[in-house]
Amino acid sequence: MALKVESRSSDSPYIERVWRSRSDEVSRMTSVATAHWDLVFWEHRGQVNVAVQGPESRASPAPVPQDATFFGIIFSLGMSMPHIPISRLVDGSAEIPDATRRSFWLKGSAWHLPDYDNAEAFVRRMVREDVLVRDPIVDAVLRGASPDVSERTVQRRFVAATGLTRGAVRQIGRARRAAVLIQEGVPPHDVIHRLGYFDQSHLARSLTRYIGRTAMQLIDGDPSQPLSLLYKT
Known part of the structure; x- marks a missing residue:
């Protein structure tokens, strides 16, 4: 019994x-909390599915279809698709309909299904066509900078882009690092x-x-009951 997971880092800032x-x-499986959202593709019994999986504010059990293959792109904090607000997807997902083994529809256009090796090229197209955008205020906050806007604006923009507060992002990240x-083999103390x-x-x-x-x-x-993806940052 296994859920075999392979992952890699990316040189893409997105x-x-x-x-x-x-x-x-x-x-x-146990789906662990994550501050990131991802675009997930899977095939089960000949049916191809695509969904946007939102951030998860806490761990929860999740069903796993047997003998299915999955592929996903986890996006950097601050990246979002404005036509599918991430703030509405926390602890949830949005299915993208009409997917086939060759293509799927996204924001009114047909897109070839990406794969594990060409995810970066696929995401670059998303950025070029303004399907995917990045909020510079979130980038600044994560770097420890102080954006030239009010604290209230920072809070609002951070939640709009990530679906979570800065405090929640920090707590989730720390728990994931602790688990890794x-x-x-590092002793709990x-x-x-x-x-x-x-x-x-x-x-x-x-x-x-x-x-x-x-x-x-x-x-x-x-x-x-395996855990979802945990990795060193």
Whole structure:
């Protein structure tokens, strides 16, 4: 029983990560919290599907179609498709209809289905045709800069572009880093000090909410209900 996931980084400023996977006798998984949204393509029993998967504010169980293949593009924070507001997709998704093995429709135009190796070219076209835009204020905030606008404007623009508050993005990112470190064998008490948690219970609450696992469960692993993609940033 396995959910085989492969992923890679990207040199594109618009892409956080590209991934693909295949399900093999796995019916459920734990979808961990993520501040990023992605465009997902999958084929199951000869049917091709496309959907925009929004950010996830907490971990939750998710069904997995058996013997399906998946491919996804995870977008950098601050990237959005204005015609599908990300703020409306938090903890949800939007299906893009009429997909075939060759193409699908996006904002009134036909698009060839991308794949794991040509995701960057596909995203460059999205940017050229203004299907995908980036908010420079989010970029500035993430770099630690202070945009020349009011704090209220920063908050509003950040939520509009990411679907989440800055605090939620920080907490999700820290929990994901903690989970990766624990899976790599770093003792939980070291993770607490390294990532700035107050104590063991603070780490436990964070992992339970955002990862859906305790530290011990992360150490032991549970192949019957795998986690969605976790990776080093």
